Amino acid sequence: MRIELIISGFGGQGILFAGNLIALSAMKEGHQVTYLPVYGPEMRGGTCNCTIIISQNEIASPLVYHPSFLIIMNYPSFLKFMPNLKKGGSSIINSDLVKPEEIKNLQILQKKYKLYFVPVNSLAETINAPMLANLCALGAFYQITKIFNLKNFKEALKETLGSERSHLFEPNLKAFNLGAKYINQNFK
Amino acid sequence: MRIELIISGFGGQGILFAGNLIALSAMKEGHQVTYLPVYGPEMRGGTCNCTIIISQNEIASPLVYHPSFLIIMNYPSFLKFMPNLKKGGSSIINSDLVKPEEIKNLQILQKKYKLYFVPVNSLAETINAPMLANLCALGAFYQITKIFNLKNFKEALKETLGSERSHLFEPNLKAFNLGAKYINQNFK
């Protein structure tokens, strides 16, 4: 078992928060894990991505060029990372910002990869939490991979939020569940 | 022809001025020459010495451990440099500060070396120029070695004093002559 995941989007979309949460959940699951954020110098705006590797064996390089999984949160990220996805790899795509109908070679891609279009922004807005699109994507990732169990995720989330932000636990979980549910209902 | 000269004394005794003057005179004479000053960090006080090498051939090292000539202006310098004088070498010694009668092994030294005790301070005071003891010593050096001629010395002195200090030319020359005369009258 080994997943190489890249999450990518705008700064401010909670990319790093989500990446960190996945890594932590996977660690709690007992996996080896590395999490490598990459970001521009600006505090907001600009692109932002991170690489998470989850494995049962020692992870040497925390970098991969050909990830096996992608979470694509905006269009520039789609352009940048899609071409590098490993053959047979999976990708969750924020369909609010990357519309399937606007993708030229959609069919070719769908043959090579498993694509999960999830309108994470819209989903998050349904619970009045537009900032939580990242958690929707994370829920989708969970539902697809089941690389960690819910209990570990919840623990990880609680830990990450800490006491000052503990009131955000429920909304985050809600968004997570929405994402998971969306996969459940729309794929497979 | 090659002279390795070390001049040593207190800071403030004009050691470097004299050393420079000798080097410049010798250069004007057409010799190869190096002049290496060594001094403490203080502006005054402390010891101070310089090494001048005058030669007809290329001078590689500007340092010598066993000089062939010494000008000793105070007692600490006597202690420090006398033992290193080359066999058969010469030394001008400021007898105002290094009294021959206070030197323990005077006879041994006199056998090995040519010693010229010159009361340079007293000489300089006779012309009311206590600061010019260095020039007296220089005169003595000239008289002993004749390594440059008087014309070149005068030119060097004029150049060194420059226009602002040109009024000091005559006193300096006077002191120089006193030193030369002292050698003439008291040695050989």
Place this chain on the structure above:
Amino acid sequence: MKAKKILVKGVEAIALGALEANCKCYFGYPITPQNEIPEMMARELPKRGGVFLQAESELSAINMVLGACAVGVRAMTSSSSPGISLMCESFSYIAALELPAVVVNVMRGGPGLGGIEASQGDYFQAVKSPGHGDFHFMVLAPYNAQEAYELTAKAFELAEKYRNPVMILSDAILGQMKEPIILKNLKIKEYPKNDWALTGAKNRPSRIIRSLFLDSQELKKRNLKLKNKYKKMEKEILFEVSVENNEKAILVAFGSMARIVKEVYFILKNKGYPVGFFRPITLFPFPVKPIQKILHNAKNPLKFLVIELNCGQMVEDVKLAVNGKAEVISLFYPPSVIPFPEELERKIKKWIK
């Protein structure tokens, strides 16, 4: 809190290591990519009776460290390439004054302002001349978070043992990536400082800590003392080696780059290529003898491939160790484009075909 597994950034592991070593003072100035160190120290040190002070510059920070060390208190600073360069004069003083300072450099791309991504471009600076005159830091290069944590803690012990500054040389990859570490009781030894620290001349003659020696004999003596100390440090040499003596090529790398190289080593090994792996952990003193041992035991003519995130720096130390007895090849990756394992594999294969 012992034997707890947590997910942290490499730079946080460094801060935790310092706290584990009971470092009492942190002085620093912000610079990416290591701000998590001061930020963690700002939160944690006051709780533990320590001092966190952000200085007005790196120049000031390193001299605060100098002061604190001089009075016998464990102190450190951390920065990244440009900030480290700014400290060079003071490094030379600290080494000359024989103060046990710990300095962390989380390297970024240079020269100049460069970029904030990973680089190993300060190898020469760290190892050859972090300032003027003949002196050396002991330089430790961790390659994962656990090592970053443990080596940083150890750095305080080594600094005191030798009364010499120690540098943790890391980079933005290791610094910014997160991975699990296990918090341990590292039992860091504390060396007595009561024979040299400036603590007030009570019941003893007053002390001087100085680097000015106008008497050239004294200065020479001090320089030889330092030289001997560096010799003695060779006892502390650390490295990782995977060699079975039948290799044809040894891959040499340190720090984060060694992780990528190790990945490639695993891949090539699996594919049956005769490659070995060597990772210096102490960069100064450099593991010369372990390299010579590899050469000595090798059954085949060897090639050393030295892979670095710079224009080729450590390769010189490998060459000096190998001394003409094998080919030494520099595979250099100027900052900040980090080669992916896939790419590096292709490149290495060309050399060992």
Place this chain on the structure above:
Amino acid sequence: MKAKKILVKGVEAIALGALEANCKCYFGYPITPQNEIPEMMARELPKRGGVFLQAESELSAINMVLGACAVGVRAMTSSSSPGISLMCESFSYIAALELPAVVVNVMRGGPGLGGIEASQGDYFQAVKSPGHGDFHFMVLAPYNAQEAYELTAKAFELAEKYRNPVMILSDAILGQMKEPIILKNLKIKEYPKNDWALTGAKNRPSRIIRSLFLDSQELKKRNLKLKNKYKKMEKEILFEVSVENNEKAILVAFGSMARIVKEVYFILKNKGYPVGFFRPITLFPFPVKPIQKILHNAKNPLKFLVIELNCGQMVEDVKLAVNGKAEVISLFYPPSVIPFPEELERKIKKWIK
């Protein structure tokens, strides 16, 4: 004033060389043993329509130089070891910005404040890493006043030719000794700067001189550009050699130390010892090929004795050049006790008995 012979200190020869090259700006901060340079520049530059400004620190001085160079004006600074260390961050910027600055280091004993006597302890710093990141100064090491004068003048030309900073690496012996120099018209070439200097965006697009490249590909490109430049500089290698191919030992030294070594070389040669003499003048780029040529032409197995006023630094570059093909021995004299020729002769004889 041409072809005139005058008696000057080495540091004055340096200042005269800069004036001969029509250097227009001097920015600096006092430090022994090189104060004669700013003092001469303070007297002479205003007369020649140039600018002398004493800065509040070396840090400020080097950035004034950076500014003046960026607008296309010949500018320099000079200092001694601690002051040079303080400039390391800015050196890295200057190299990254590709500015033709000229920097003089009249080395003194280190580390720390050390002493004011001669030393060659900053060889590593000058040659390997005068700051963070992958960059190099071109480094020129004069060994007498005439060379100090001519190389300093030449430094301005080379700096512009390569758009790279050039360092004159001297020391307190050469700096403070006086000897005759012959003033010449050195015909220093001036390279056009109108394609890069910041002179106001009149009738052309505005220009940027920067070292920050957050795009890692751009940063890589810049680094490779620098690396290529350093390669090209090898055309400028300078050295002095006295070898007849039948030697058993080659004495290698640079700067002032080379004078003392040369004296010993003369003495030993006269006494019939089979010794040669090699003096690198460019320390970066280092004369690798000339050393390899000596090796190649040698009729006997050779020994290289590398004699330095430090704890052994250039010896590494000699070893790298020799690459195991001959024994390389370091005769190191930590600053500031300078060996007299007599002493050195004894020591060398032991090695070549």
Place this chain on the structure above:
Amino acid sequence: MEERCKACGLCIHFCPKKVLDLSNKRNKQGYKVIYPKYPERCNICGICYLMCPDVVFIMDKKDES
């Protein structure tokens, strides 16, 4: 010019005539851009120009101010 807008809201806040509001349209930077909700109210006082950090209010786009 709406590509420059970052939805900071300063113009909305300072507009004395409450002319402006955020639209639902996102620009390439990903921000919901400003639009003149009540263009007729605008008195061309220039305050939006003064306060906009992103130089969005430029005259040739007359509808905006």
Place this chain on the structure above:
Amino acid sequence: MEERCKACGLCIHFCPKKVLDLSNKRNKQGYKVIYPKYPERCNICGICYLMCPDVVFIMDKKDES
């Protein structure tokens, strides 16, 4: 204490009673040292102690001040 003297003359200048002068005797540093030319005039005002940069005027050398 006269070994400390550097013949700067500050004490001579400031002594209100003109007690002090330079002697012809040189100390090991090479300076002609201070001496109380008119010791009887001294009123122990302490000004020489205050102004001497080299801490020459110390009480156990009573003759000097």
Place this chain on the structure above:
Amino acid sequence: MDKIAFKFPKSLKSTLFHYCPGCHHSIVHRLLCEVIDELEIQEKSVGIASIGCACFLYFYIDVDILEAPHGRACAAATGIKRAKPELIVFTYQGDGDFAAIGFNESFHSALRGEKITAIMINNTLYGMTGGQVSPTTVPYQKTTTTPEGKNPAYYGYPPKIAEIFSNLEGVAFSGRFAVNTPKRVLETKRALKKAFLAQIYNLGFGYIEILSSCPVNWKLDPIKANKKIDELINFYTLGVFKDKVENFLKKEKN
């Protein structure tokens, strides 16, 4: 004067600003360009970009621009102005750059009366590196390195640089401004112009300090951040503290 242009300044490049929404850096950029345009000095100006959020100055301002090491902008500017006095030289620096690491260069340039114009954007913290404490951080303000708030007993009080500079003979113009209201924007622009005129008329060092919002690191939305500036004014009095330009212009008229 003070007519509002609705015009994209000639010396402003069309590149999108990388600044966070509501950041005042870019307001000042625009004002700077307006002043450069009005004084018609675009073709003879050299700007010094410093290290901080505004290090990309050169992507926005269309004059020759040099990047100086962190804190050294005033020294580099000195080098330029001394080497080529015919150029108009300005620095654009953050509070960390100007008042912390670079204060010595800033102070001594002002002391010498360098004929340069220095703009200091005071957002009371280190924006680019993620919001650490700065000497200019006000008492009890929380930053990432003063998580409990900045204790003045521990870190002291912020320095009043504009006031200090106004007492230096070499300084021709010195003042503190803000851009959080339309009126203040206009005042700031007028002051900026004066700080350039101080240079153009060779009167001395021109210094402009601008209280500036950093919504992201202040953890406030742009509007609240804007309002926060009004609080800062309690510590940092706005105003012109020295103005040799006004006098000079009056004399010129006579």
Place this chain on the structure above:
Amino acid sequence: MDKIAFKFPKSLKSTLFHYCPGCHHSIVHRLLCEVIDELEIQEKSVGIASIGCACFLYFYIDVDILEAPHGRACAAATGIKRAKPELIVFTYQGDGDFAAIGFNESFHSALRGEKITAIMINNTLYGMTGGQVSPTTVPYQKTTTTPEGKNPAYYGYPPKIAEIFSNLEGVAFSGRFAVNTPKRVLETKRALKKAFLAQIYNLGFGYIEILSSCPVNWKLDPIKANKKIDELINFYTLGVFKDKVENFLKKEKN
């Protein structure tokens, strides 16, 4: 108080001073030792020797002494005081060290209100290196690097550090003094004591600036050099500019 001891201070070592004849450095050394003795802090003091003519401080003052790099004495002192607040920490610096290369460290230590005592010996030039111009050199003064005299239009006017510092909240004592007359010597000593008390009572930064003669580099004999100080006072007003100690002591009494 102010009794004249004719006594060799206990905390003064017997080593001969290396200073030039008539140099004021050594007068201040003696005063410093007298104050250390009177306050009985010899056993808990750490001094920071700076780089300048007084770098050999440790050969004269019999307390623990650290040598800091040129200009960094206040930073090193900060490190010491923060690490061990129970120590009494002072720096002894020249004008070049304190006000030129090290001014940033000096200023920010004062700004933070470090509980240290800083002594700045202002001889208006770089003594140790042979008399070059300093920021503190007064207008038209000749030095080796201003052979025609220091032109204020080129180098500016000397900074009034004691006055600047008196406006910083963190500073508890600040003043400028001289030791060229018996009265001033006594005043300087009183001030030195205050600057230590500021630290001892934890009130803040104690700063003492002392106009000091450098006969050798001024090219004057010691007496003339001493008189020259009276001229300097035209630029450098003597006096106490801030004194929180006095108030504190008054309050203590009540």
